Amino acid sequence: MKTLDPIARAKGLGSAKEGVHHWYAQRASAVLLLFLLGWFIFSLFSLAGAGYATSRAFISNPVNASLLGLLLVVVLYHAMLGLQVVIEDYVHNPAVEVVLYFITRAGAYVMMALGIVHILKLALGA
Secondary structure, eight states: OOOOOHHHHHTTSOOOSOHHHHHHHHHHHHHHHHHHHHHHHHHHHHTTTOOHHHHHHHHHSHHHHHHHHHHHHHHHHHHHHHHHHHHHHHOOOHHHHHHHHHHHHHHHHHHHHHHHHHHHHHHHTO
16 A cells, blocks of 8 residues: 555545635625725714714615615625635534534524615615
8 A cells, every 4th residue: 555645645636616616705705895894984984973863864775775785795795604614624523514504604694684674674664
């Protein structure tokens, strides 16, 4: 039996073909977050000291409500991707890994849905 070093064993196996998509998705969401967080911080400063009615009118604007919803979705998606990398790198038990993946994704999707519903309630005045 031949003993091979780790690089020799890995040669010819190819890649898992999943890392590039994940890397691009993480970077794309980070760039999008730069713009959305810039808008959000500017909006917060412009609303500083404003009353409830002014804040409600701000969220009632369809552009602002859409950007707020997009910010929520992108933040949670970016966090989900980041937590997936942490789980892949530091959790070595396959059963625990699957459970953590499920909890991470389910939690992110539930928070996205609840956040969007509440943004719509505020925007539509319900």
